[in-house]
Amino acid sequence: MARFSLRQLEALVAVADTKNFNRAADYMYLSSSTISNLIAELEDRLGFPVFDRTTRKVSLTVAGREFLAYAVSVLQQMKVAEAAAIVLKEDNVRIVRVAAPQVVAATLLPEIIAAYRVTHPDVRVHIVDSSVISLSDQIVNGTADIAIGPEQQVNQGISVRPLFESRWILWCHPEHPMSTQSEVSWSELRPHDICAPGSDHEQSFANILNTLEPSARFQVSEIVDSVTTALGLVSQNIALAITPEFVNQLGLHKHLLQLPLVQPTQSRRYVLYSQSDLWVSDPVQGFADFIEQFVAAKKLS
The missing domain is CATH 1.10.10.10 (Winged helix-like DNA-binding domain superfamily/Winged helix DNA-binding domain)
Incomplete structure (x- = not known):
C-alpha cells in the first residue's frame, strides 16, 4: 500500500x-x-x-x-476529527455516530436526537450520511457505531433489531388527475411517470410487481438519490413519487397530496443495525435503547 x-x-x-x-x-x-x-x-x-x-x-x-x-x-x-478531539478534550462530551440514508436522516433521526439531548446533554450524536446498501458497512469499517434504515442483508457480526414498518404511499400534485382519488392501486401507476428516491427502491417494488398481472406492472421512470428531489418533481407536476409514509412531513410541507397505495397494501421494515460481537460504549447502547423507546412511543406507520 x-x-x-x-x-x-x-x-x-x-x-x-x-x-x-x-x-x-x-x-x-x-x-x-x-x-x-x-x-x-x-x-x-x-x-x-x-x-x-x-x-x-x-x-x-x-x-x-x-x-x-x-x-x-x-x-x-x-x-472533522480534529474538531471532535477538541470537543472531547474541552467539554468531556461523549460521541455516538449514527449512519442513516437521506430519507431517515432528514426526517426521523433529527427528531430522535433532539428528544435524546433533553435528558443527555453530555452525549453528542453525529449523523453519518450513507446509502441504504452501505449501512452495515459503515459499522464494520468503524465509520458509525449504529445505523438506522430499511432492512437489508448484513455483514457477519451485525445484529438487526426491528424498529417499525411504514407503508408505501403515493405523492401527487393537487392538479394531477389522481388527486381526486382516496387511494391508488399499484396497477393504476402504469401509464404515469413514477419517481422513486434511492437506488434500492426499484428492488423493493419487485415483490409487489410480481403480484400483478404482467399487463398491469409499472416501471419506475426515474430514480433519484434524495426524497426531497423526488418531491420537488412532484411539486412541479412532473411525476408521481413513491415513498414510505413516515416521511410525510416533507411532502405536506410542499402542500402535496399523499394517497395510500393498495391492492396490495405493502410496507417497508426499518431496523436498527449494531455490532453483535463487540462491546459497545454506554452512550452507544443508551442511544440505541432510546431509539427503540422513541419509535415505539411514536407509533410510526
Whole structure:
C-alpha cells in the first residue's frame, strides 16, 4: 500500500489551488523546495505524476485530478476529527455516530436526537450520511457505531433489531388527475411517470410487481438519490413519487397530496443495525435503547 503523509496531501491541494509552487509555498509557510520535495515524494509513493510542469504553467494530470478529490476528502475528514478531539478534550462530551440514508436522516433521526439531548446533554450524536446498501458497512469499517434504515442483508457480526414498518404511499400534485382519488392501486401507476428516491427502491417494488398481472406492472421512470428531489418533481407536476409514509412531513410541507397505495397494501421494515460481537460504549447502547423507546412511543406507520 502506498504510504503518504497529510503534509503531502496538503501540498497537493495547495499547488492545485494556486497553480504555482511558489504561491503554494507562501500559503503553507514553507520554502518552494520543500513543496517540490513533498510533491515528488507523493508522486513516488503513488506511482504516477500528479502535475504536468512547464516553465510557465503547472496543471494537474488526469490521474492527479482524480486523486485530488480523495485528497480533499481525507483532509476534510481530518478537520472533522480534529474538531471532535477538541470537543472531547474541552467539554468531556461523549460521541455516538449514527449512519442513516437521506430519507431517515432528514426526517426521523433529527427528531430522535433532539428528544435524546433533553435528558443527555453530555452525549453528542453525529449523523453519518450513507446509502441504504452501505449501512452495515459503515459499522464494520468503524465509520458509525449504529445505523438506522430499511432492512437489508448484513455483514457477519451485525445484529438487526426491528424498529417499525411504514407503508408505501403515493405523492401527487393537487392538479394531477389522481388527486381526486382516496387511494391508488399499484396497477393504476402504469401509464404515469413514477419517481422513486434511492437506488434500492426499484428492488423493493419487485415483490409487489410480481403480484400483478404482467399487463398491469409499472416501471419506475426515474430514480433519484434524495426524497426531497423526488418531491420537488412532484411539486412541479412532473411525476408521481413513491415513498414510505413516515416521511410525510416533507411532502405536506410542499402542500402535496399523499394517497395510500393498495391492492396490495405493502410496507417497508426499518431496523436498527449494531455490532453483535463487540462491546459497545454506554452512550452507544443508551442511544440505541432510546431509539427503540422513541419509535415505539411514536407509533410510526
